[in-house]
Amino acid sequence: MQNVKRSAHTPKTQTLARLAKLNFLAFGIVITIFPFVWVALMGTHTRSEIFSSPPPFYIGDNFIDNYYKLLEIMPFWLVLWNSLFISVMGTIGAVFFCSLCAYGFFAFEFRGKNIIFTLMIASMMVPPALLLIPFFLTVQFLGILDTHFALWFPAIANAFGIFLVRQYMVTAISKDLLDAAKVDGASHLRIFLVIVLPLIKPVLATLGIVMFIGLWNNFLSPLIVLSSPDKFVLTLALRSVQSLGDSPWGAVMLGTFLSMLPLLIAFLFFSKQIMAGLTAGAVKG
């Protein structure tokens, strides 16, 4: 039966289908990659080269000039450091506190636990845009407007993170294991640090990736919280030079490219983990 079907496809139509498929994929890849290549190239050209015709599809020699121009229009390294600081603090904090909280939901029975857990999950459904105003008003009320603290600290309490880690605990750690540790005389803190944390490393990596990428790329909350240019993060600083008169495009594109570079390099090495992490909610349903 299968053989009969096979022979219905002549080799010629098969090759054609294969060719079409490869072309389709190649086209998708070119479209996907092109803006990245283009931004990298533009970073090495002068403004007039960029806007020349035909466009300069080669590596230019204006990289150094663009770099100094970039430092002129924004304090690039300071801004990069700000982004890094916020992302690292938020990531470490979220990973630690989400796993602590998840342990609470996992290992303890207490009155109202299910209600609290359900509420927490429900809070994940609220669109971020709706939370913008309460977030801003809270930050304003606490008097931490225009601080980095206002950007990384609230990220620590993260319903998604708690949910993700708890779900992982349920599959990775048996209740017997906790009991065995209790019988061995371990306190809860000890069980958490010595037994649970080592066993949930994969999900901590996942959560860390999601948090870091989210914080690094964040734009809307810095936009409403930060006002002094020396506190700006990368996304804010980039957009602030977008509409400079007589824009130094080479420099702006160089900055844009450099701002993406850390994640791109990380993706080169950890693509499996990053992809798994960012689709974690999706694939496990």
Place this chain on the structure above:
Amino acid sequence: MASLQLSNLSKSFNQTKVLEGLNLMVPEGEFIALIGPSGCGKSTLLRIIAGLDEPTSGDVLLDGQWVNELSPRERKVAMVFQSYALYPHMTVFENIGFNLKISKIPRQEIRQRVTQTAAILDLEELLERKPSQLSGGQRQRVAMGRAIVRNPNLFLFDEPLSNLDAKLRVQMRDEIKKLHKAIKTTSIYVTHDQVEAMTLADRIVILNDGVIQQIGTPQQLYNTPVNPFVAGFIGSPSMNFLNGKWEDDHKTAIILKDGTKLPAPVPKSNTHFDASTQNDILIGMRPEHLHLRPAMSEDIQVKGVLDHIEPTGAQNYLKVRVDGQIITATDLQQSQLQSQQPIELAIAHKNLHFFANTAHE
């Protein structure tokens, strides 16, 4: 080592009662097996003794001390779990030594005690492996090692052998027995394998629906079960039961439902209940006590029709239709018999068990 006492222990989860009014005294060094059908509350009881769950009411005493509110750590109990619950990220050495490390025992001593334990359990070669690199039997031994390295007050086992294959189970059973002979720690051993319970335990506790049915040595449970549940639970194949009524006030014969008369002896006076005061009774007969021969003195005769034969190799089980139900008899001779052939079985008076027939009314 310690003695254990439970008094009036009850446990409910929300509204459902799981354990009710348990009383038990376990002297130092005794090996107790706890058996009962699935869901009867064995694990729950064990967890309460360990201090992992709290009883709803009643007391747990270790060495006469009230320990209800002590943590497992303070009770110094060791437990072997059905799933072994080995720490997957630690080596065998670290698994066995974890409790000692937590108890802040000096490294030197930990090393020495772990090595010693490993020697007893034949684990020396495996100390640097992770649990995932061990076979089922080896994991089981690590779980045992984790318990015995501690010199605990009390050993608790929750069906520790149920994940092993039949052969390994017998082998580990013997090792546990040897181990207990050597170190004599008070032990509570949960199982639902009665052979395991009979061979290992000094005394057996039978639990059903959260209530203790009977406590006794294996012989006591076999010879003088106090109720049909125990009688049916202990022994394989299970005891046969026939329903009957006394024929007259003199209690000299029992009439079965189909009218057959069984001349009955006066039940032994030392049994748990006075059969002569009851009207409806259950007569219990173990298959191994029913013999394929005519009745002699001190015997009663049970007549029936052979339904079919179940051969097992060493002996045949005869399935005989008596009084509208099928009973089992053991035939060591493996006689040649025809299906539907009339059968005469004999059983000695001393092997008859009498119970009040309450469940069937």
Place this chain on the structure above:
Amino acid sequence: MQFVGLQNYITALDDPWFWKSLYNTLWLAIVSGVPQHILAIPTAYILVATLRPMLRHIISATLFIPFITSTVAVSMIFYSIYSANTGILNQILVGLAQVPIIGWLFSWAPDAMPIQWLTRSDLLKPAISAVVIWKYTGFNILVYSAGFMTVPNQLYDAAKVDGCNRFQLFWHIALPMIRPFIFFALTLTIIGNLQLFEEPFILTTGDSGGIAQSGLTTTYYLYLVGWEWLEMGSASAISWILFLLIALATAIHFFFNGKQGMEGHR
């Protein structure tokens, strides 16, 4: 703070810019949402059904890159690509008109120059949509790949024995089997697309929603009202209306697709 009743809501509903932003939001949600899935589903199927795992990973990872890069950076790049006078897009279009065989397809391009992608009210929204599609299709491909990988090979074999050709395998076996994934991915797209902000904001340089407010999404407007014009009360009203819109859209989606979607093939 002063209680003003429903005044803020009435102001919002009276405001033509607000209605415009709702229209733009819906327009963008649909035009930038639907093609993501129409592209992602067959691509994921091709990746899973015909490629070796290593190659599949390399391709899907490549297609995933836009998803992990910052929307601001990406929009900045596209801002320059779309640039009217000398942007690379327009230059490529002109260039294509000179290519021998396919040139006639683009013969209109030189005459149309310069195409004002970001400053013509009829081109701004499509331009924004293209960026959104470019950025999120890779994510959906990954979700659908995971979906297609849950389909047991035996099922394909059985269908082949029943005489299905490749297209029929896709249509009758694979597609119904990934229904829960489609449902899930659509839910994410709906919720995400109704909150579009960064792409239109950067592509219009944050300037009152672009030409004739044709790039003004509701979140964008929410930002303008709250943080540029400092009217938190009206902004709150807008955010609640936006929330209702998202809740309504999600509810409609759940109503029509939910039962089948969540049960899937089980």
